[in-house]
Amino acid sequence: xxxxxxxxxxxxxxxxxxxxxxxxxxxxxxxxxxxxxxxxxxxxxxxxxxxxxxxxxxxxxxxxxxxxxxxxxxxxxxxxxxxxxxxxxxxxxxxxxxxxxxxxxxxxxxxxxxxxxxxxxxxxxxxxxxxxxxxxxxxxxxxxxxxxxxxxxxxxxxxxxxxxxxxxxxxxxxxxxxxxxxxxxxxxxxxxxxxxxxxxxxxxxxxxxxxxxxxxxxxxxxxxxxxxxxxxxxxxxxxxxxxxxxxxxxxxx
Numbered sequence: 253x254x255x256x257x258x259x260x261x262x263x264x265x266x267x268x269x270x271x272x273x274x275x276x277x278x279x280x281x282x283x284x285x286x287x288x289x290x291x292x293x294x295x296x297x298x299x300x301x302x303x304x305x306x307x308x309x310x311x312x313x314x315x316x317x318x319x320x321x322x323x324x325x326x327x328x329x330x331x332x333x334x335x336x337x338x339x340x341x342x343x344x345x346x347x348x349x350x351x352x353x354x355x356x357x358x359x360x361x362x363x364x365x366x367x368x369x370x371x372x373x374x375x376x377x378x379x380x381x382x383x384x385x386x387x388x389x390x391x392x393x394x395x396x397x398x399x400x401x402x403x404x405x406x407x408x409x410x411x412x413x414x415x416x417x418x419x420x421x422x423x424x425x426x427x428x429x430x431x432x433x434x435x436x437x438x439x440x441x442x443x444x445x446x447x448x449x450x451x452x453x454x455x456x457x458x459x460x461x462x463x464x465x466x467x468x469x470x471x472x473x474x475x476x477x478x479x480x481x482x483x484x485x486x487x488x489x490x491x492x493x494x495x496x497x498x499x500x501x502x503x504x505x
Contacts, residue, residue, distance in 0.1 A: 300377060328373075331350070335362055338416040339355060343426055343431055348427060349425055350422065353382070365410065475500035
């Protein structure tokens, strides 16, 4: 881990992850350490196959007990790009991690995408810098066929050129030489970025309000209705699977 920004260094190797957590019924891939590491249930890991060059390993508790049923997945991080409002607030001087966030957000009409030049490696899985995993189509088809509950998918278009006014080679990590070549473009108006960051924080608080209310839901149907709405496809899938009467995530034993 980088002592300056808290992210994993580009040359990172993990081996084993030690977690401090309360055991319970966890979603398939809800837990994350830094930006690249996911804690994944074994059945989902089996559906993902044997992704390379990802690092996969054991998860143990602080007591030394192995957390059965879970593994960690460390995939190569890839930058999701956005429009001209995207935030670029600098690069960590210690490890070169890029602090970038694509805007506008999708629910505000923004489009997130990947650059063709960034996905030319023959990888089956990437870790998105904004969270989640990017799956190659054949891996996606394999996972979808398993009908895992609680997984959400969306398509990421691949484009030739960025639309955020920033260099196409803006990677999650930049070497000192790459930073020097880009020059001052890496640091936009910091005060304006801070104001937008505060606005995004308030927006996130509003967006999380349904999730806070859903914590009191007694069933899966109530849970998904509160979060997504009566006519949502998520609630429709719960009903089609006959899972509406089940306790919501976090309350199952």
